Amino acid sequence: MNSLPLRRLPGLAALALVCAFPAYAADQKPRPETSPKSRVAAARAEWSKSAAESNRVFGGAQAEKGAWPFQVALLVTDNLDETPDSQVDAQFCGGSLIAPQWVLTAGHCLFDNGATIEASSVTVLIGATNLAEGKRVAAAEIVPHEGYSDITLANDLGLIKLAEPVDAPTIGLASADPAEGAKATLIGWGMMEDGSFPDSLMQTEIDVQSNAACNTGIKAVYAKDLRGYLNEYGRFMKVGEDTVVKAADLITSVMSDPLTDNMMCAGVQTGARSSCFGDSGGPLFDPAGGKPVQLGIVSWGEGPQDAEIACGYADVYAVYTRVAKYRDWIVAKTGVK
Template sequence: MKFLTASATALSVLCLIAPPVAAQESAFSKVAVPATGSGTSVAKYVVKERAKAENLGGEAASRIYGGRAAQDGAWPHQVSLHLVERLDGSTEGLYGSQFCGGSIIARQWVLTAAHCIADDEGRAVDPATIAVKSGATDLGEGDLRAVASVIVHENYDPSTGDADIGLIQLTEPIADSSGPVAAIPVQTNSTQLPDGPAVVIGWGMMEENKFPVDLMETDIDIVSNATCNKGMAEVSQRDLGAFLFVIGTENRIPMDRLEEAYSIILNNWGDALTNNMICAGVPSGKRTSCNGDSGGPLMIKEPDGDWLQVGIVSWGRKPLGSNEPCGHENLYSVYTRVSNYFDWIASHVRG
């Protein structure tokens, strides 16, 4: 999962407080716009966190973040994405190189999040830097597959998380496998998505900054986007107030100017989620997706018992200053709404 914060918005208030002279505007433009670089930033971040964390197996991991270890073969469409430069032929290399998830939607195609396969500026990464592993719930098992190409949606916006969807084309169609492999159907643009139970899976970060070896699954609920927007607005506005108070106190900015700036921002506050996104989780935040789960599927069970992918793990938000990356009350996770991109997916997969 990628974290989007309101820090840039909060910093931008300084230009409202300070007199609008050219020198100050120039200086502000340098500090308010986040620096960008090249490379798979999400991949390197998650791999770095994995290197610092303790990997846990089945029973030890099953109680964390409200999840449980998935049974072997339960989710044959799930794949893990690995940073090739960290693969050294060892089991430890497989554990330490995983950074995102994905789902098999055709014999040669994997659906994932754009931010898993894009650099900081939203450009597709070199496919040679990524490997896909299928056919196992244990990260140390299964089959590594080479990648021929990666496709990032042309409207992907790294700053807002909109259009966070991408495709991976394998060098060869999946034929042989050491474990269960299957494709999952994705929601079309002609079907409605009701609020209600859903399941999310992945090898992402758990409580105490630990990562599982086994694939984890957890039950959550799809709720209205308004629920997500409300929770995020309350936390972000509280963080903004605290930020302004500290900055104002340290720099002797009059309180009435801080209140004025705060009011201006609140009056222009927009929703965090677009119609291309799905809100899901639980009110307590204790059953959710987290770093390393990105790109994996959000699924619902259809009346006939089959599973349907309706979303892709995309992003989340945490309170300013929190040491816990996930699991916060009233802060739900956000997923890409697959149905809005069904035609785009089909145009590539069907050629």
């Protein structure tokens, strides 16, 4: 799923890789997960043609009806008709209701093929546990973060202003970073273990991890993929295996950390409970203490180059946008306190 990002390599190492492998350099483009509006809804529709809903999930279980009313689904407007069932295959991202007229989501959910999506192209589904339920509300304005990058996924958040206020519970915003080891709840309609997509909202509990844990696991994936690239070209160029290993080790040793301080890491060591394809934009939150508080936004993950999906791998945790770091930006745009 991933291609080893040049952004993780310092100048000389990246230049060497580009010069040696032009095809590799040509592959550096916006990450594929940055166009969920096109990709996720299509994948849901394709799955529904061939299989029924499965109960196997990435460590999750069906949420009770009405359990998390602040969770919203983003739907492709053009995929909808007058029937509620059309909502199931139209879902492409999640989001959270933070005020009666504002939804918080991932920045990459608001872009398609490098361009900001039109407000008319997305419909927000409010109050649904099953995707065939809920109320459809039109989007009036799309507000991605000004610093969002579809290459690095920096500043991966954005807002949707609804065409009208809704009468539904909202989620609070974290004002401080959660402690390492803290428990957090994850919800969404994303892909399950067997490659299917659920109609019903799923939930699971995971642990907040240190950014160092994410960096170590993800860099190990990049290192393995890099060795694969170098071995492939090494055989073609008749370069000895020892030389390939030394080159891979050298590049790996100077690889920069994938996570910034504005990202957070969460999951379990086995990878058995994780966010996945289709969960993007949804909330990672602390449900304790009355009103739930959002800690993170589902952002991105990694898996081996030959993997079908970039989630569910041991020691490779998922990455979330750290909400506390952006509280001031959110307040400035929405007036939410």
